[in-house]
Amino acid sequence: xxxxxLTETDAADMLALATLTKPGxxxxxxxxxxxxxxxxxEGRLVAMAGQRMRQTGFTELSGxxxxxxxxxxxxxxxxxxxxxxxIASTGDTAYLHA
Numbered sequence: 001x002x003x004x005x006l007t008e009t010d011a012a013d014m015l016a017l018a019t020l021t022k023p024g025x026x027x028x029x030x031x032x033x034x035x036x037x038x039x040x041x042e043g044r045l046v047a048m049a050g051q052r053m054r055q056t057g058f059t060e061l062s063g064x065x066x067x068x069x070x071x072x073x074x075x076x077x078x079x080x081x082x083x084x085x086x087i088a089s090t091g092d093t094a095y096l097h098a
Contacts, residue, residue, distance in 0.1 A: 002039050002078075003037050003038070003039060003078070003079065003082050004037065004038060004039075004040070005035065005036070005037055006036040006037060006038045006045075006048060006050070010036075010038065010045065013038075013044075013045040014036065014038070014045065014048060014063075016045075017045050017046075017047075017048060017065055017067060018048075018063060018065060020067065020068070021065035021066065021067065021068070022065075023062075023063050023064055023065040033051075033052045033053070033062075034050055034051030034052050034054075034059070034062070035050055035051050035086070036048055036049070036050030036051075036063060037049060037050065037079065037082060037083060038079075039075050039078070039079065041070065044067075045067075046066065046067040046069070046070040046075065047065065047066040047067065047070060047075040047076060047078075047079055048063060048064075048065060048079065049061060049062070049063055049064040049065075049076075049079040049080060049082070049083045050062050050063050050083065051083065051086070051087060052097075053097070054092070057091075057092055057093060058092055058093050058094075058095055059087045059090070059092040059093075059094060059095075060094075060095055060096070060097050061080065061083050061084055061087065061094045061095065061096050062097065064076060064079060064080055064083075064096070
């Protein structure tokens with residue numbers, strides 16, 4: 001229940017978290033490329049991950065990041081497993097572009 005879908009209304013929070021943590025290229029258009037999910041603490045977005053590039057049979061797990069104040073609590077692992085499961089449920093293989 002801690003994981004929630006992120007929508008266009010979350011774009012500014014997503015960009016702020018990505019700017020702070022630098023998970024790789026991330027812009028306000030990221031949501032147009034795939035679904036994203038996040039975890040909030042007291043209303044603040046503290047971790048997120050999503051889907052981006054797709055090739056036949058494969059989907060990228062993208063934008064995985066956790067606010068430095070919340071690292072070491074397993075939030076990144078939780079989101080990684082959740083998004084990888086979402087990808088696997090479509091029959092695709094998840095991959096992480098590093």
